[in-house]
Amino acid sequence: MVKKTNKNEGIFITFEGGEGSGKSTQIQKLKNNILGFISDVEIVISREPGGTEVAEQIREILVNGAADKLSVRTETLLMIAARAEHIDRVILPAIKRGAIVLCDRFKDSSIVYQGIANKIPNREIDKIHAFALKTCEPDLTILIDVPAEIGIKRALDRNENNQRFERKGELFHKKIRDGYLKIASLHPDRIKIIDGSQTIEKISDEIFQLVFPILRSSLSK
Ligand code: TMP
DSSP, X not given: OOOOOOSSSSEEEEEEOSTTSOHHHHHHHHHHHHHHHOXXXXXXXXXXXXXXXXXXXXXXXXXXSOTTSSOHHHHHHHHHHHHHXXXXXXXXXXXXXXXXXXXXXXXXXXXXXXXXXXOOOHHHHHHHHHHHHTTOOOSEEEEEEOOHHHHHHHHHHTOXXXXXXXXXXXXXXXXXXXXXXXXXHHOTTTEEEEETTSOHHHHHHHHHHHHHHHHHHHHTO
């Protein structure tokens, strides 16, 4: 059973997965499911890179343009700079107020995309995160797992302009999927894998079953 590990008052849940894994749909569903269970709770939905005015500006640099327009080191620092801004101005204040924060991507995206797929050594990412994260660690991370070729097709079909990462090719996205499964196996208590090839309803039921014990334990305090 998942227990609340975050020492702050609220609950911090992150969603991870490759392109087109359906995270944003499931975040909205989870919000509705939580509100069906507890009505007087503040739920903050956010995303990375982004979530504040400046972090959204950094996002524009990161997600637009040619796949190779940034060096991997610069990309890593910008991702984590946007995260520090998001943590300081949105996530930590919300958790301290007792809100439930549902975040589309967080630190595991840097560990997988910049670390495993782009070969920045894990210890370097850990060092930058040690500075940027402060005490901010997710209580639970939902990894929505879909085969790379299905996810990338869904994402490209959206036909948006900001597709710098989608353009990185199938091999890159296979490394992302394998990378996520690897870190999930290293942190089985925090990272829970959901099969993203199921129906939207089945996925949202499974996610709520994971979140429910945390809600219950947080309410009983
Ligand atoms: P999105 O697809 O969730 O909108 O995120 C934009 C892209 O940014 C996505 O392809 C994953 C990538 N990304 C990283 O490479 N590292 C990170 O730390 C984060 C948060 C996102």
